[in-house]
Amino acid sequence: MSTPLLVSQNLTMRFGGLTALDALDLTVYEGEVLGLLGPNGSGKTTFFNVVTSLYTASSGQIMLAGQDISHKSPQEVYFQGVTRTFQRSRLSLPLTVFDNMVIGNYQHLNLGLGFNLFQRKRLRQQYDEMVDKAHTLLQTFNPGLPQKLFQPTATLTMIDRRRVEICRALLSSPRLLLLDEPSAGMTHDETNELMDDIMQVRGLLKPFTIVIIEHEMNVIQRITERCIVLNFGQKIAEGSYEEIVADPQVQIAYLGQEQE
Amino acid sequence: MSMEVFSQYLVNGLMLGMIYAMVAVGFTLFFGVMDVIQFAHGDVLMLGAFTALVTFLGLDAIGITNPWLQILIMLVVSMLLIAVVGALVAKYLILPLKDAPPLNTLLLTLMLGLVLRELVRLFYPDGSNSKPFPRLLPDHELHLGAFSIRADSAILLVAGLVTIVALHYVITRTKLGLAIRAVAQDGETARVMGINFHWIVLLTFGLGSAMAAIGGIMNGLYYSEINFGVGLLLGIIGFSAAILGGLTNVYGAILGGFLFAALQTVGSVMLPLIGSGVPSSYKDVFAFAVVIMLLAWKPSGLIAERSSERV
Amino acid sequence: MLHTLKPSRSLLWAAMVVAFAIAWGVLHAESEFEVGITLVAIVVVVLAARWLRVAPAVGASMNDHPRSLGWACILGVLLLTAAFYDDHFALLLLCTVLLYSVAGFGLNIQFGYCGILNFAGAAFFGIGSYTAAVLTTHTGTPHLLVLVVGGLVSALLGSMLILPVLRTRGHYAALVTIAFGILFKTFLEVNDTLGGPQGMRIPNMNILGWQLNEDIVIGDLDISFYANYAVLSLVLCVIAFILVRRLERSWIGVSMDMVRTDEIAASVFGVPIARMKIIAFTAGNFLVGVAGAVYGLLTSYVAPNNFTFSDSLILVSMVILGGIGNPWGILPAAAIILILPEKLQFIQEYRFLLYGILIIAILLFRPDGLLPRSIRNFFPGQSRT
Numbered sequence: 001m002s003t004p005l006l007v008s009q010n011l012t013m014r015f016g017g018l019t020a021l022d023a024l025d026l027t028v029y030e031g032e033v034l035g036l037l038g039p040n041g042s043g044k045t046t047f048f049n050v051v052t053s054l055y056t057a058s059s060g061q062i063m064l065a066g067q068d069i070s071h072k073s074p075q076e077v078y079f080q081g082v083t084r085t086f087q088r089s090r091l092s093l094p095l096t097v098f099d100n101m102v103i104g105n106y107q108h109l110n111l112g113l114g115f116n117l118f119q120r121k122r123l124r125q126q127y128d129e130m131v132d133k134a135h136t137l138l139q140t141f142n143p144g145l146p147q148k149l150f151q152p153t154a155t156l157t158m159i160d161r162r163r164v165e166i167c168r169a170l171l172s173s174p175r176l177l178l179l180d181e182p183s184a185g186m187t188h189d190e191t192n193e194l195m196d197d198i199m200q201v202r203g204l205l206k207p208f209t210i211v212i213i214e215h216e217m218n219v220i221q222r223i224t225e226r227c228i229v230l231n232f233g234q235k236i237a238e239g240s241y242e243e244i245v246a247d248p249q250v251q252i253a254y255l256g257q258e259q260e
Numbered sequence: 261m262s263m264e265v266f267s268q269y270l271v272n273g274l275m276l277g278m279i280y281a282m283v284a285v286g287f288t289l290f291f292g293v294m295d296v297i298q299f300a301h302g303d304v305l306m307l308g309a310f311t312a313l314v315t316f317l318g319l320d321a322i323g324i325t326n327p328w329l330q331i332l333i334m335l336v337v338s339m340l341l342i343a344v345v346g347a348l349v350a351k352y353l354i355l356p357l358k359d360a361p362p363l364n365t366l367l368l369t370l371m372l373g374l375v376l377r378e379l380v381r382l383f384y385p386d387g388s389n390s391k392p393f394p395r396l397l398p399d400h401e402l403h404l405g406a407f408s409i410r411a412d413s414a415i416l417l418v419a420g421l422v423t424i425v426a427l428h429y430v431i432t433r434t435k436l437g438l439a440i441r442a443v444a445q446d447g448e449t450a451r452v453m454g455i456n457f458h459w460i461v462l463l464t465f466g467l468g469s470a471m472a473a474i475g476g477i478m479n480g481l482y483y484s485e486i487n488f489g490v491g492l493l494l495g496i497i498g499f500s501a502a503i504l505g506g507l508t509n510v511y512g513a514i515l516g517g518f519l520f521a522a523l524q525t526v527g528s529v530m531l532p533l534i535g536s537g538v539p540s541s542y543k544d545v546f547a548f549a550v551v552i553m554l555l556a557w558k559p560s561g562l563i564a565e566r567s568s569e570r571v
Numbered sequence: 572m573l574h575t576l577k578p579s580r581s582l583l584w585a586a587m588v589v590a591f592a593i594a595w596g597v598l599h600a601e602s603e604f605e606v607g608i609t610l611v612a613i614v615v616v617v618l619a620a621r622w623l624r625v626a627p628a629v630g631a632s633m634n635d636h637p638r639s640l641g642w643a644c645i646l647g648v649l650l651l652t653a654a655f656y657d658d659h660f661a662l663l664l665l666c667t668v669l670l671y672s673v674a675g676f677g678l679n680i681q682f683g684y685c686g687i688l689n690f691a692g693a694a695f696f697g698i699g700s701y702t703a704a705v706l707t708t709h710t711g712t713p714h715l716l717v718l719v720v721g722g723l724v725s726a727l728l729g730s731m732l733i734l735p736v737l738r739t740r741g742h743y744a745a746l747v748t749i750a751f752g753i754l755f756k757t758f759l760e761v762n763d764t765l766g767g768p769q770g771m772r773i774p775n776m777n778i779l780g781w782q783l784n785e786d787i788v789i790g791d792l793d794i795s796f797y798a799n800y801a802v803l804s805l806v807l808c809v810i811a812f813i814l815v816r817r818l819e820r821s822w823i824g825v826s827m828d829m830v831r832t833d834e835i836a837a838s839v840f841g842v843p844i845a846r847m848k849i850i851a852f853t854a855g856n857f858l859v860g861v862a863g864a865v866y867g868l869l870t871s872y873v874a875p876n877n878f879t880f881s882d883s884l885i886l887v888s889m890v891i892l893g894g895i896g897n898p899w900g901i902l903p904a905a906a907i908i909l910i911l912p913e914k915l916q917f918i919q920e921y922r923f924l925l926y927g928i929l930i931i932a933i934l935l936f937r938p939d940g941l942l943p944r945s946i947r948n949f950f951p952g953q954s955r956t
Contacts, residue, residue, distance in 0.1 A: 052839050078841040092832040096946050099825050106841035109822045113850070116821035117814060123821060127949055152946055168840070297742045356935060363688060363741050367891065368934045370690075371927040374884060378924035492880065496749055503746060545757050548750040555747060556734035 005030040005176060005209050006051065011060035013046055013233070020046040022233035023060065028176070033210045035220040035241070038230035039254055044213045045087055047230070048178050052084055053077050064176070079107055081175030085165050085182055087213075093154040097145070097164055100153055101134045104168035137167045141197045158185055166198065173205055179212040183219060191216060195223050217245075229253065264408060271413050273525035274518075275482055278420035281517030282475030283498025284505065285427065286468035288513040291502070292444030293464045296354055296365045300373035301472060302495020304342060304349075307376055308473030309393070309486040310384065312338040316394050327396040331477075338477060339470040346469025347462040355461060373495060380488040390487040393480035416478050423474055424514060430467070431510065440464050444508070493544075500551045523547040576624075578631035580639055586629045587643040589616060594647065595654060597910060598661045606914045637951050644902075645809060652801045662797035664913060666869055668905045669804035670862045673811045675889045675901035677858030680815060682887075683896035683944070684824060685851035686831030687736060688745045691752035692886035695725045695856045697878030698755070699863025704771045704873050714776050718807075718864045725860025726853045736852055737845050752880050759875035770874025773867050778803075784871065800869045807865060811858055815898050818854075820949050827851055828947075881923055888930050894940030904941060 006028040013021035021043045028034050036044050049055045051062055053074040062070045069077055083104065091100050102109070109126065110116070116123060131149070138145040141163040153161060162182065169177055179198075183191040202208060214220050220227060221241045229237040229244050231253040237244045244250050283302055290298045312334040319330050353372065357365045381387040397412035431437035442450040443460045451457045479494075480486045501520045505512025527546035576582065593616065596609040620626050633640050648665070655661040674696055681687040689695075699721035706717045735747040760768045775784035783799040818824055829837040830847045838844055867873045889908050893900025912922040933940060 054835065054839065074838040075841045075843060078839060084839060086836070090833055090836040092829060092836075094946075095825075095828055095832065099828065099947055102822075102825060103829050103837065103840045103842065111822055111826070111843075113823070116823045117817045120817070124950060126822075150946065150948075297745070299745075353931070353935070360934075360938065363682075363686065364934050364938060366688070366742060366745055367887065368931055370884065371888075371930045371934075374881065374923055375927035375931065378921070378927065382921065382924060493753075496746070496753070499742075499746055500750065503743070545754050545761075548754050552732065552735065552747055552750055552754075555743060 002029040002031055004028070005065055006211075007063045008047070008051075009061045009063070011047075011050065011062060012058045013043070013050055013055060014058040020233050021050065021057070021060075024230075024233060024235060026228060026235060028209060028211055029226075031207050031209055032226060033212070033224045035224035035227040036211055036213045036230065037220065037227055037244070037250075038236075042230040042253075043233040044230055045180055046233075048084060048180055048211075048213070051077070051178065052082060081172075082178065083169040083172060083174040083176075084178035085162075085169050085180055087180045087184070089158075089161055089165055091153050091161055091165055091168075094152055096150050097138075097153055097156070098131065098134055098149045100164060101138075101168045101171055102130050104171035105130060105133065107172055133171060134167070137170060137201070138164070140201055141167060141194070159190055162186070163194070163197075166194070170198075170201055174208055176209045176211070179210060179214075181213055181215065183214065183216050188218065191219060192222075195219055199223060217241075267407050267409060269525055269529060271409050271417070273521045274417055275413060275420075275478075275521075276524065277518035277521035278417060279475050279479055279482075279494070279517075280497050280501050280520055281424065281514040282420070282471050282478070283494055284501035284513035284517045285424075285510055286472050287499050287502035288505070288507060288510050289440070289444075289464050289468045291507050293440060293447070293461055294350075294354060294358070295362060297369065297499065298349075298354070298465075298468075299366060299369040299495060299499070300349070300376055300491075301369075301468070302493070302498055303373040303376040303491035304346060304469050305472040305476040305479070305494055306380065306486070306488065306491035307345065308338050308342045308469075308476030309480045309490070310380055310391075310476075310488075311341050311473070312477045312480065313391060313393060313486065316396075330394075331396050334477060335474070338473040342473035342476075343466035343470040346465040346467075346472075349469075350462050350465035354465070355458070373491065377488055377491065384488070387488050390485045393484050393486050395481075395484055397481055412481065416482055419474075420478060423471065427471065427510070436463065440467075497547075500548075504551070504554065520547060520551070523550050576628040578628050578635055580632070580636050582625075582628060583632040583636055583639055584643060586632070587640075587647060591647045591650065594651060594906070597906075597914065598651065598655060598658075598664065600914060603915075634945065634948075634951070641809075641812075645805065648801070648805050652798050652805075656792065656794045656798060659795045659797055662795050662801050663869075664910055666797060666800045666804045667866070668902070668909050669801070669808045670866045670869070671886070671889065671909060672901050672905045673804075673808055673862035674859040674886055675893070675905060676811045676815045676898050677855035677862070678886055678890050679855075679896065679898055679901065680818065680827075680858070681851050681855035682890060684819060684827040684831065685848055686741065687848060687852055687855075688741050689748050689852070689855065690745055690880070690883050690887065691729075691732075691748040691755070692859055693878040693880070693882035694752040694755040695729060695859040696863035696866070696882075696886075697759075697873070697875070698725045698728055699860035699865075700773075700867030700873040700878075701759075701765060701771070702860070703864040703867040704773045705765070707774045707776075707868070708771070714778050714868070717868075718861050721864030721867075722857040722859075722861035725863070726857040729852060729856035730849075733849060733852060737848055748883075749880065752878075752883055756875050756878060756880075766874070768875060770872060770876075773871050773873060775871070776800075776868040783868070797869075800865070804865060804869075807861065811861075812898055815858075820947060823847070823850065824947065884923075885926060888926050891930055891933060892940055894942040894944055895938075896944035897940070897942050900940055900942035 004027045008024050008026045011021050011024040011026070012019065024043070024047070036047070038044055046055065050057050053069070053072055057070055061068055064080055064082065067080070069080065134149060135146045138149065142160060145160060145163065148156060153164065156164065162185070166179070166182060182194060186194065202210070212219070212224065224241060227239065227241055227244045228235055229247070229250050236253060237247045237250045283305060286301045287298065290296055290301070315334045315337045316330060319333060324330060324333070349372065353368060354365060357368065397415050399410055399412050401408050402411055402414055431440065439450070439455050439460050442453065442455055443457060447457055479490065497520055498517070501516030502513045504516035504519060505514070524543050524547045527543035531543060531546060593609070593613055596612060600606040600609045620629070648669070651665060652662065655665070674692060678689055678692050681689050702721040702724045703717050706712045706720060707714065712720070732747050732751055736744040738744070759765055765771060775782065777783065781799070783803065784796050786796045787794040787798065826837070826842050826847050829842055830844055834844055885908060889901060889904045892908065893904030908926065912919050918925060
């Protein structure tokens, strides 16, 4: 049995009168690809935001590899090997693709003032390393991308921007990757290609854990091993894709109460 | 301290608080609907005062001498003109920069304030010097027991109170107020609900600027003079007061205004007591230092500022 | 033929010669007629450049050969200093432009890279000047060290404001720095120990025996003492420029840009937001303070009247006019803002009004400024292996 990597215990998130997460108990196992499903507003993105410490939970705990990360800063969570993408693409458009991507590998950058201002040769070495890594990664997703490495991100198509965002999350070889609706705005074919590329990268490294929020059931069926369905901030179903699709609770949550 | 001196400080503090509150409310309204800091707001107040002065000179010239009539006409003319100015600023300077980084709008309004100050200084006859403002209110003393207050101060305080209550009424009881609150809460949704975002923004800026005009006239009547530079300090103080009050809460802004006035009054009373060499002009230093410290301690104001960022 | 103009070093030098001629003309012009002619010449050059479409090629030449561009600028300033060797006023203007540019570089780190608004630029400049005044009058500190201490005191006093400045919303930094600026000026005016409203005199500057406040006499030539300061300011400007450039073209620069454009994404990828802002704010104030210290020694005098809120707004205007985030733009912007009112006396009175309108127009129609910031090129001119 694989070990739990991310565990939420009794996790509650309240915004004023709105309860987004309601005593959520959820476990993500090391190495798995987990689908996080549920209708809009069920708390999926909120869960990601709490895990990455953009929100502090109202009560309950989040544990990563046995360590309590409920009160850590977003930076500390990142250094524990957690990266993510955002529902609405968060890239800095005036900056180059490289600038945006290299932030993803922050833990391997030397940030000392002395290093950056006065040890330019060594900075050059680190720079070359980063450029190579970015190159290789982008190549997997779109062979045309690496040549745009030093162009402003604003010149890229929406799809390419999504790819860059995913590459940014992959650059540091994370332990846990949180994908928030990565296929939004893409066609079926583009989505399939994207998922294949992500899996390809995952195959080259030690297979890291992925939690993916998606509405495209096709994707969920293809790449996930297990799914968890949320509704109103609570877990209502858990199991393989086939199992949860057949679950009457899930059907009601998505489609509404059946008329008697 | 004698009752007389105390009442003087009290009245002065209340007056200042009233004027600061007028400016602070404007900041809060503008920030609410457009997420912008209108740094020229204090200078709009100054413009209101000068407009009233010019109106007075005009009235005097054509022979209208009844002070109450004068005040009424000055109020109406100034409020209308300044409301239009506010709406024009919104239409041509603020709305076009809606999608630009918010710092750009802040910078622009700062420059606007500079432009307004310079326009008055350069183009009003002898603009660099203070101009006398007419004494239109009765200035005899009223006695309430041991407490004494001048009639004009009393009238101004009441007028300020009436303005604030009227604003409260508009915001909470009228359709306009409802629309303003809707837009302040969530502009996108308000638009979807059928509220004309553009017009509400213009009306809000007009309303806030009209209040500034009232504040400017009050300022002029109280000090019996106005100066082109009065807007800068008032603007900064009003902004500080609005931040103290949380920037999204109109009542917080009013509270902040009175709080700042209290700080200044306390400062001017206490500082000469500390050392004979400490002049009371330090009161501004004192008040600002306290504001900086308050902001450092509780950066979102004493009443929390609502964050509008969605992740 | 001109349509196929290729970017090259020679094109760069040609452009720099034209720039030098303009600069010389502007500094030299005295009567209104001469000033008028110079302005017309500038307009003609700009229009010709646009009509002949040489601008992109020139721009590319500058981008490709930054080293040559740098040397050309240094040479240009030295030649200007030599050309005006006995003209006190022209040299004073040159020094002022260079020193205000250094202050502008400091503000550029804060605002252009990290997004922190600082409306107390003049106050930090003044802190540098006052520190120089106090140290040179009352202590025997070597004057070069005085410059450094001026910067350090500025940075230190600036750190008092750091907590509100760290807040996400920019208006906190704006308010706090404006309040600080007013506080600073009021404090100085009311306080007689630092000279009160009259200010303080500053002794002459002396670096290892080099007396900067004395004219240099070589044979028949009587070189204005301002030439000393011009060289010193130039050295300071070059050092500051190089440091700012390197800061931008480093991991710190990328981090600061990320902090400015998207704090949330930055924090989720490990960027230490507070630390970046502290570095930007402190380093920026340090540069402003050093510039202020030199300026005080240059003018031998410091008074609170020179460091008002409007002066801080002028510094901010310089950074915006030049092009937010682009240190190259600050030099011409400083030249325009500082020299033009001196030469066109009739606009002296109106200069604040005109600056205000100019900046409003820029923010509305060309927010990128004169020289928009180009994309980050970490190691320009060095091809990848």
